[in-house]
Amino acid sequence: MATVLEREPKGLTPKDWASDQEVRWCPGCGDYAILKAVQKTLADLQADPDRTVFISGIGCAARFPYYIESYGFHTIHGRAAAIATGAKLANPELDIWVVSGDGDSLSIGGNHLLHLLRRNVDLVYLLFNNEVYGLTKGQASPTSPRGTVSPSSPGGTLDAPVNAGAFALGAGARFVARVADVVQGPMVEVLTRAHGHTGTSFVEILQNCIVYNDGAFDAVTDKATAAEHQLWCRHGEPLLFAGGTKGVRLVPERFALEIFDVGADGLGAEAALVHDETNPMLAQMLVRLEAPTALGVIFAIEAPSYDAAFSAAAPARKPELADLQRQVGGRTTWEIG
Amino acid sequence: MNEISHLVGAAGPDSLVVRFAGDSGDGMQLTGSRFTQEAALDGADLATFPDFPAEIRAPVGTTFGVSAFQIQFGGRRVRTPGDQLDVLVALNPAALKTNLEDLRHGGTLIVDTAAFVDRNLRKAGYDRDPREDDALDAYRCLEIDITKLTQAAVKPLGVGNRDANRARNFWTLGLVLWLTGRRRSSTQEWIRERFASEPLVRDANLAALDAGHAYGETAELPRLPEVLAKGHSAPLPAGRYRTVTGVEALCYGLVAAARLSGIDLFYGSYPITPASSMLHMLARLGAFGVRTFQAEDEIAAICAAIGASYAGQLGITGSSGPGIALKMEALGLAIATELPLVVIDAQRGGPSTGLPTKTEQSDLFQAVLGRNADSPIVVLAASTPGDCFPVAIEAVRLATRYMTPVMLLTDGFLANASEPWLIPDLAALEPFPVQQGAAADGFKPYARDPETLARAWVPPGTPGLRHRIGGIERAHPTGAISYDPANHQTMTDFRRAKILGIARDIPEQDFVAGGPDDRLLILGWGSTFGAIQSAVDRLRAGGAAVAHAHLRHIWPLPANLGDILAGFDRVLVPELNAGQLNFLLQGVYGCRVESLTKVSGKPFTAAEIETRVKTLLEA
Ligand SMILES: Cc1ncc(C[n+]2csc(CCOP(=O)(O)OP(=O)(O)O)c2C)c(N)n1
Ligand code: SF4
Ligand SMILES: [Mg+2]
Numbered sequence A: 001m002a003t004v005l006e007r008e009p010k011g012l013t014p015k016d017w018a019s020d021q022e023v024r025w026c027p028g029c030g031d032y033a034i035l036k037a038v039q040k041t042l043a044d045l046q047a048d049p050d051r052t053v054f055i056s057g058i059g060c061a062a063r064f065p066y067y068i069e070s071y072g073f074h075t076i077h078g079r080a081a082a083i084a085t086g087a088k089l090a091n092p093e094l095d096i097w098v099v100s101g102d103g104d105s106l107s108i109g110g111n112h113l114l115h116l117l118r119r120n121v122d123l124v125y126l127l128f129n130n131e132v133y134g135l136t137k138g139q140a141s142p143t144s145p146r147g148t149v150s151p152s153s154p155g156g157t158l159d160a161p162v163n164a165g166a167f168a169l170g171a172g173a174r175f176v177a178r179v180a181d182v183v184q185g186p187m188v189e190v191l192t193r194a195h196g197h198t199g200t201s202f203v204e205i206l207q208n209c210i211v212y213n214d215g216a217f218d219a220v221t222d223k224a225t226a227a228e229h230q231l232w233c234r235h236g237e238p239l240l241f242a243g244g245t246k247g248v249r250l251v252p253e254r255f256a257l258e259i260f261d262v263g264a265d266g267l268g269a270e271a272a273l274v275h276d277e278t279n280p281m282l283a284q285m286l287v288r289l290e291a292p293t294a295l296g297v298i299f300a301i302e303a304p305s306y307d308a309a310f311s312a313a314a315p316a317r318k319p320e321l322a323d324l325q326r327q328v329g330g331r332t333t334w335e336i337g
Numbered sequence B: 001m002n003e004i005s006h007l008v009g010a011a012g013p014d015s016l017v018v019r020f021a022g023d024s025g026d027g028m029q030l031t032g033s034r035f036t037q038e039a040a041l042d043g044a045d046l047a048t049f050p051d052f053p054a055e056i057r058a059p060v061g062t063t064f065g066v067s068a069f070q071i072q073f074g075g076r077r078v079r080t081p082g083d084q085l086d087v088l089v090a091l092n093p094a095a096l097k098t099n100l101e102d103l104r105h106g107g108t109l110i111v112d113t114a115a116f117v118d119r120n121l122r123k124a125g126y127d128r129d130p131r132e133d134d135a136l137d138a139y140r141c142l143e144i145d146i147t148k149l150t151q152a153a154v155k156p157l158g159v160g161n162r163d164a165n166r167a168r169n170f171w172t173l174g175l176v177l178w179l180t181g182r183r184r185s186s187t188q189e190w191i192r193e194r195f196a197s198e199p200l201v202r203d204a205n206l207a208a209l210d211a212g213h214a215y216g217e218t219a220e221l222p223r224l225p226e227v228l229a230k231g232h233s234a235p236l237p238a239g240r241y242r243t244v245t246g247v248e249a250l251c252y253g254l255v256a257a258a259r260l261s262g263i264d265l266f267y268g269s270y271p272i273t274p275a276s277s278m279l280h281m282l283a284r285l286g287a288f289g290v291r292t293f294q295a296e297d298e299i300a301a302i303c304a305a306i307g308a309s310y311a312g313q314l315g316i317t318g319s320s321g322p323g324i325a326l327k328m329e330a331l332g333l334a335i336a337t338e339l340p341l342v343v344i345d346a347q348r349g350g351p352s353t354g355l356p357t358k359t360e361q362s363d364l365f366q367a368v369l370g371r372n373a374d375s376p377i378v379v380l381a382a383s384t385p386g387d388c389f390p391v392a393i394e395a396v397r398l399a400t401r402y403m404t405p406v407m408l409l410t411d412g413f414l415a416n417a418s419e420p421w422l423i424p425d426l427a428a429l430e431p432f433p434v435q436q437g438a439a440a441d442g443f444k445p446y447a448r449d450p451e452t453l454a455r456a457w458v459p460p461g462t463p464g465l466r467h468r469i470g471g472i473e474r475a476h477p478t479g480a481i482s483y484d485p486a487n488h489q490t491m492t493d494f495r496r497a498k499i500l501g502i503a504r505d506i507p508e509q510d511f512v513a514g515g516p517d518d519r520l521l522i523l524g525w526g527s528t529f530g531a532i533q534s535a536v537d538r539l540r541a542g543g544a545a546v547a548h549a550h551l552r553h554i555w556p557l558p559a560n561l562g563d564i565l566a567g568f569d570r571v572l573v574p575e576l577n578a579g580q581l582n583f584l585l586q587g588v589y590g591c592r593v594e595s596l597t598k599v600s601g602k603p604f605t606a607a608e609i610e611t612r613v614k615t616l617l618e619a
Helices: A031-045 A061-067 A080-090 A102-108 A110-119 A164-170 A184-196 A223-229 A280-288 A306-312 A321-329 B028-041 B093-102 B118-124 B146-157 B161-165 B168-179 B185-194 B199-218 B246-261 B276-282 B298-310 B321-337 B364-369 B388-402 B412-416 B485-505 B526-541 B561-566 B580-589 B606-618
Strands: A052-056 A071-074 A095-101 A123-129 A175-180 A200-206 A230-233 A246-251 A256-261 A293-300 A334-336 B015-023 B045-051 B066-074 B085-090 B103-112 B140-144 B239-245 B265-269 B290-294 B314-319 B341-347 B378-381 B405-411 B418-422 B468-470 B520-525 B546-551 B553-555 B570-575 B594-597
Touching: A031 A061, A031 A123, A031 A184, A052 A061, A052 A080, A061 A071, A061 A095, A061 B468, A080 A095, A080 A110, A080 A123, A080 A306, A080 B265, A080 B290, A080 B298, A095 A102, A102 A110, A102 A123, A102 A164, A110 A123, A110 A164, A110 A200, A110 B298, A123 A184, A164 A175, A164 A200, A164 A280, A164 A293, A175 A184, A175 A280, A184 A200, A184 A293, A223 A230, A256 A280, A280 A293, A321 B246, B015 B028, B015 B093, B015 B168, B028 B045, B028 B066, B028 B168, B028 B185, B028 B239, B028 B418, B045 B412, B066 B093, B085 B093, B085 B168, B093 B103, B093 B118, B103 B168, B146 B161, B146 B168, B146 B199, B161 B199, B168 B185, B168 B199, B185 B199, B239 B246, B246 B265, B246 B276, B246 B290, B246 B314, B246 B388, B246 B405, B246 B412, B265 B276, B265 B298, B276 B290, B276 B412, B298 B314, B298 B321, B298 B341, B314 B321, B314 B388, B321 B341, B321 B364, B321 B405, B321 B468, B341 B388, B341 B412, B364 B378, B364 B405, B364 B553, B364 B580, B378 B388, B388 B405, B388 B485, B405 B412, B405 B526, B412 B526, B520 B526, B520 B561, B520 B580, B520 B606, B526 B546, B526 B570, B526 B606, B561 B580, B570 B580, B570 B606, B594 B606
Parallel strands: A052 A071, A052 A095, A071 B468, A095 A123, A123 A200, A175 A200, A230 A293, B015 B085, B085 B103, B103 B140, B265 B290, B265 B314, B314 B341, B341 B405, B378 B405, B520 B546, B520 B570, B570 B594
Antiparallel strands: A175 A293, A246 A256, A334 B239, B015 B066, B045 B066, B045 B418, B239 B418, B378 B553
């Protein structure tokens, strides 16, 4: 979001961004941590609550707008992207955040997300990926790994999951980032970048559903294993992880990424790829890495937003009634009587 | 001349019905619309019926590739495109095969002999050339080698035969203009302008038009009876006229409403016949406060429109039956969140893909009832091409005043048909400035105006009035999520009362013809208007005590409609579906109503209605 603050900062704190509604997620749900990070981001940005709009679909994640002290629209399952598009085109001054779950975004709403991303409407899109349908009580979702046992798939799912980041890149997203619910500091940083980016800023947030899919991201988020599993992507910095003991390098013969131990086989830290967030090929490879999991801003390039192009394409207004009268009157006319 | 004199009859002495029929590639729609313009400029009243196939380029010469354009015009009031043809132009055997049955006995048939070759005859399903047996004896048959004559006309320009064939329609038009005593100057002007950058095509078309016109004279073909005496025009109300199609009138109505309301419009749509032409037209009216958005599907189209309404513009979406079905869940969201929205349904034959290019009125149930839950909305129906203008304005007025979705029903016939239109004086239209925002003090998103029961329209960006809305039931009047049973009853009651209360804000139902003392009432809605009006004109002229009332407001129904219905022993409801309005009326008023139904993809003829009324009156 490139909108510049026009008003005096109001000195709002994260608390001021909490609405008066009682938060109703299950205790321990990862959504709480995301809510906290978003409220902190908004306070840090000194965003204008009167121009900020949270638009969501349906699901546990989609309750989000009720908990933010801004304008909010809790819509219908899968359609938040389309509704947000209309709202942004009608009033480009709005600072829009879309909040959606993995089912909302990638099952019922997959088509709208695809088109939102290719159009590049200027808003922040938060996909809370818990790899399950939370609100409808635990069915497999389009991001659940193959073989997921759930009430709707007692013998394990048969379908392959979709990789949210790869989908977004495939759809032409110009900003793709990934974070996890528990990493508060980095999440605020990523959200701040996302907000500052012009166009659709797609942020996948790995989110723990403590009730129906607890521990889905333990490897990434557990203190004990986090270092081994979190590959933080920072533009211009080497892709190292596990405290710098491991790195990601390109094997040109296979055009593939490879994990290597720094110091082994004569490969030093300099053998690691340097992250280039403007490189779409690298981004595709990074979002698909499973161990470690790529986090941070994976891809970001500048491009004009759809809403800016839409506004620019508006024909000059003809405000005179006579102009409209002429238009309605047509060119070929005759008189009777 | 003798055989011509008995031509007068079917359509009455003051009007003629002409149909141009040919292959989809023969330019029949263009021919028809040019003819329409000439008749209109002479002061005729008229009604047209373009009828084209669903296939874009159907195989040449096939019956399913036939495209036709029908017009009735004359010096009297003309309500319909006509029941029976006085003149049929059939540029190939397939056009003859599919249209001949509509030509009345004694009518004039014009065929292009060059097209009656074995291959074409077989494609049309003729075992032998119909001209060789007595099949055409009942008609006055003008067999002309139009192809050869057109080629000869353009040859001096250096135009080859293949290109010459593209000018065949102008040759034909020239001939029919001559036969009917019409001028061709506006068509000449049009050709000069349209083909300015292609001088050869321009000159070929002009030459063909002139040659066709001259042919009538040199071949000494008897002219058709003049239905519009020179210097006289049809008895239309005085004023300046243009021709207008339903789509044009509707789009102009929307932009006029933007001005009257002071609110910009956002039109979200996904292409579908016969609704696409609204998207095309509105896309060119951006200077007048409307922007268009071609969405990825119908759901996105309505959702984007809802988003726009939420953000302070008036969201509008248009589609046809199948697309409207896709929009219904989102429409429920607009009902729940009480946002203004206009949904235009250009009805076509169904179910499913059905008959994309043919007209029908079978979405009435879908409009009034077709949603989950108790989800009332306003439903309006336009009755003629020109009527689409005021109805579009009314849709915007009600949507914004009552914070509700409004469904506007048109159909394939209305969308494409044209008629002379008294150009409205925009300065004389009543503005209805729309309020947005609310007093900050004690603002409650679902507090209601005591008169309209509408909530305030407070778009995001309004300082100090932050609030949240959504599809989960909202507490009265705070809008907070509420699962409270009593609250759901309250809110359901409010939603119902708000829509039904609109009956107080719409005109009482009146009569188009006749009144409460007549023996039988024909109650119509939508595009059956012209056919009913013609039938009633004739019936009343014959002394039958028949009244006609026509609904614009389908939901809520006009407050006095129940009393009107109760005053008649017999009520006939003609509609192009299996009896949907009838069903609704029985449900609302418990009254017995007769149905006249038809779903052949074609509008009613006046005769069909007339015959049925006579049977009822005799019973
Ligand atoms: C049209 C429609 N179909 C189905 C549902 C039921 N439904 C509500 S939420 C949901 C899935 C939510 O999963 P996800 O988007 O992953 O969100 P989460 O609850 O996990 O945050 C479904 C199927 C609905 N509300 N509307
Ligand atoms: S079901 Fe899962 S995602 Fe939903 S609130 Fe509970 S823990 Fe969170
Ligand atoms: Mg989920």
